[in-house]
Amino acid sequence: MTQDLRDLISHSAEVASALAEGRAVVALESTIITHGMPYPQNLETARAVEAELRAAGAVPATIAVMGGRIHIGLEEDALDALAQARGVMKLSRADLAFCLASGATGATTVAATMICAALAGIDVFATGGIGGVHRGAEDTFDISADLAELGASPVTVVAAGAKAILDLPKTLEVLETNGVPVIAFGQAEFPAFWSRSSGLAAPLRADDAGTIAAAHLMRKRLGLPGGQLVANPIPPEAEIARAEITPVIETALAEAAAQGIAAKAVTPFLLQRIFELTEGRSLASNIALVLNNARLAAAIAREIVSQR
């Protein structure tokens, strides 16, 4: 890392020593905290995910932009403040530098978290669900920058698939075009966030963390840019069956269209409406799948350390 870059990045003490000693570190995003879940469940979940990672033998590195610096690993009070802050920017590749230069507070999406993780030398990142191709994209052109980033930054991202509010077949197509390996964990089907099933076959399948770690290291050896998407199905006891969540998603999508919700506001609007329409069940599922992804991410990060 150049001095110029070092001046831009602040590590928590825990993350700094883990990276220096070559121990397993897992990056976590902050948009899920500021735009993905309501307070106080967002803060409770962020803390629980960090605890889950530590219990599984990895150091958590929650990433956010504050005071003109990229923070890799947030101390307790910073996490607390971010979870309650208003007007936080939702940062993707397009706005990361602008936010840093202006000194504003920004939460990193999957795309921006991948960029920051790669700068910090972190190989693995756990989240809930990546962004993707929105339904109706043939008219709106609304395709999440997460898909391009997966093809550019060398980070393995563990998610419960892409959110079922999206057009999943088109999302898989764009991932394939971008050269992103999509690896379903423990099943043949691509999972759909709140549900284990999407009706779509995943391009690749792995049944253990070691295989995923080996593939990550093989991409590095080959000099291939970009990362991997590990699609980890939600635990069975926490899932909302596809037949049950589909009409809820349709209602939320119709409301978003009627209210003219567009661009960055679409995903947070839909998640909030689905939370209301399921009387909170979607949030309980979301929390369960993030914790499950953290456990798998920790296992992959530890495997990368031992295979390196």
Ligand code: PSU
């Ligand atoms: N996972 C969740 N909840 C979220 C997200 C992920 O469980 O809110 C966030 C991620 O930051 C992801 C973003 O990058 O949703 C996608 O937003 P968009 O569709 O606007 O690209």
